[in-house]
Amino acid sequence: MAGTGEAHLLVDAEGTVLSVRHLQVEYRTPGGVVHAVSDVSFDVRPGETLGLVGESGCGKSTTGKAVLRLEKLAGGQVVYRGQDLASAKRGTLRPLRRKLQMIFQDPVSSLNPRRSVRELVVEGLTIAGRPAAERREAADRVLADVGLDPERFGPLRPRQLSGGQAQRVAIARALAIRPDLIVCDEPVSALDVSVQAQIVNLLHDLKDEHALTLVFISHDLSVVRSVCDRVMVMYLGRICEVGDVDSVFAAPAHPYTRALLDSVPRRRAAGGFPGPALEGDIPSPLDPPSGCRFRTRCPLATERCAVEVPEVRAVGDGHFAACHHADAPADLGRVPVSV
Template identity: 55%
Template sequence: MLTVTDLVQRFRVPGGMMNAVAGVSFELGRGRTLGLVGESGCGKSTLARAILQLTKPSEGSVRFDGQELTTLPKAGLRTMRRRIQMVFQDPISALNPRRKIFDIVAEGLVISGLPAEQIRPRVEAVLRQVGLDPELVSDRRPHQFSGGQCQRIAIARAMVVDPDLLICDEPVASLDVSVQAQVLDLLDEMKHRTGVSMIFVAHDLAVVRNISDDVAVMYLGTIAETGDTAAIYDTPAHPYTRALLDAVPAPDPAAAPSGPALGGEIPSPMNPPSGCRFRTRCPIARAECAAHVPTLREIAPGHRVACHFPLVGEAAVFAEEAIADAPKAEAAPAAAAAEPTPEAGREAPKQG
């Protein structure tokens, strides 16, 4: 359904150009969910917005159901966006505070030209699907609802036009844990009922594992590893993917981190390292990593990794020895290692 090829997104900032997304390629099948994970500032949200053409990509191709989106005129994009909807990260600021809930949810139908007599029953039906009583909420405004309820309204607004692709930009990051579970269950239920494809952007790996069919791991604007969820979580092939999984807290106060803490800081996207962008923090980096950019190559059916020495096959022996020799992280520093230090041009770290 969706094919992204060599997508580049540059921004002019004080001091030069910043490559927020640097040559990303992936495919999304019909009816499947792709989890897009990585540290804050790696380019996940920028990639999501570029796919929807909210910010025009600097280079590359985005093909949706055979149609090239990057060359579509505004009229064509308006028609196509009915089939591609987005749920934004902050549910409260994403809703117009001056409008009533019914009007917010119905807006997409009004813009698409649906007859007025068909709009009300459709809006009321989708509000019930997300667990809201239309008789109680239709005439109220966003400030009268909790964050979880606002996110349900945002999901209703996206789903009322019956899209083929739903892009969720960290839809549960600002919600309490109990509310997160409700929203995730709602998204999963709607996916199975309607067959909608999803791109689920998140930095919480536990959340991504529960909702995704496939996972793409981003680092500093590039794809480090991609594959089906079981392959990524059970046999990670990129040292960065393994470090992310090692940093996930275990539900045991006595448990020690299983892997080494990442060293150094995330490089600036304005001046990324030569060769592999992860090499300055990688425990198994060698000279070749600085000399050549690793290509995203297949190491198993459907499992691809951008690493000269992936943690599989013959290279895994060297990798395991290097990781074993690296100093283990303490519990507190391990959590800190998962958070980047703030730099210009990047969003601040978020709490999962």
Template identity: 55%
Template sequence: MAGTGLAPLRDRPDVLLSVEELTVEFPVGRHDVVHAVSGISFDVAEGETLGIVGESGCGKSTVARSIIRLNKIRSGKVLFEGIDLASLKGEELRRHRPNLQMIFQDPISSLNPRRKVRDVISEGVKIWAGSTGAWSEGRIDELMHAVGVDPKYGDRRPHEFSGGQCQRIGIARALAMDPKVLICDEPVSALDVSVQAQVLNLLEDMKQRYGLTLLFISHDLSVVKNVSDRIIVMYLGKACEIGSADELYENPRHPYTRALLASIPEPAPTVDVSEGNIDGELPSPITPPNGCRFNTRCPYADEVCFEVEPQMEAVGDDHYIACHHQVAVSISS
């Protein structure tokens, strides 16, 4: 697994966000660095939902937070409408912020417990309207209505609402900025099972209504499949497979993707996945393996995998993988 290379970038006029060779490293201790994300490239077309799936520590949340510039970026580009967000600083960066908004994982932690929900939702509008007051209470009411929280409860504080409701308030706060891209970082994993579907449907409806482009990060393979048009599978800071949602699940080509699908408690009958367990431990992101990063656990690994980092290559229509053994895999399937 390597996943470097610009192959998955599409040459289409409607590409809205394009991430090129993004690398993020965090210092730990005095000398070490965590290689959180290492040279990942992908793009998102306008109106598309891109899912990023992977296990904890694969760097999926770091990718999201880097796009929205909550992390320091080591190198690489984040092109949004032709502007490299990664190169922006201070006031210039702040001016671009409203275009990209985020929904956080923990709905309760993401709302200030001391503020009324109406103030939480209108905060962004107030910041940008400045003292002119060029925003209306009507707009806030409309947003609250749209996400299914009655505006008459606007004076309540977040702890008076359930987790699902708090997540909707967070969605309304993001929508108030009229963003083009909405980044959802595990938006339903903290919610009760019976409430997850409500929030997923809400996101889908908001996407249609407000013409959003979605980046959807989750560890849950079924959830990601449901919401996404296109999916990236990540492992240890690299992308290993990119493809359209249905194609990726029906015809997984990368050994890691296949192992992931095989691990789902109740595998879908349509997917015939021979890879069973992947054993062993996730290697430390401080000292990731040379060559392919999946080589310590991959059933197909051979000498090449330990020496040469595989590049992203097309294996089908809008389907890319980074693996030296794609042929072997496709035969066995």
């Protein structure tokens, strides 16, 4: 994301928790190189929740893992409070991991089935170097924080928990070592709708109580609308649009964002954003389209889109889009609808 598009990213270093610049993640396979994340740059501000959204395969989960060094970077910088994680050696990275945690999509598979709930939480405290005398008390306290009675749930194994209870344990485990930033990778997608609401409300409360900063990865736009302060829309490894949630949802500037929003039943029933619906399949990351990667499915694509990668540029106050025709949606009769 070079050129004018970086203007919205260049804030005072003291004003960010995480600064990502020109992030690249690639996988070498027998069929060629998979371009999973390409030239992605963004900042995360203290106390905010930044949402990463897009279709399956857009690179959002890979981005989340890469910023925590759970994926190997092919290029770019990941700076956490002034320290570059991308180039950090193991000895430097280990203490930083206590401040950077991740909550995964499938809570049961992320928990050791041989350990009890209390042991799982205590394990994180042990790794963090907390004194032995404090560990059980601290574990029980954080279990209570996520709404689980430590006397009832502490002795249980993960297989004895419901999906929602297991996700609460995963959250407790992440919180136990007092992190600064948590990447939440589709934390509610595997849960029933009613349980999703409980976990979303819990994250809201814990964020304020523990002064957390969150990166929230999801394909569910309704959840993103209720949880996030800002949203970053990704397609085939690149950023399409970034902005405050209200601005992006009310007046999306990128055709892909409009198509995603039109897929929400309530918006579609209300008329959505006039124009052709999103058609076709997402191209292979082994051979992404030249120029704008969305052009093969875009109703506004022109010859320019095939040869020139669009820069991320301002389309409003705190609102940015990577589209040669970012002004065109204004002429298509936007119909803001709550999601």
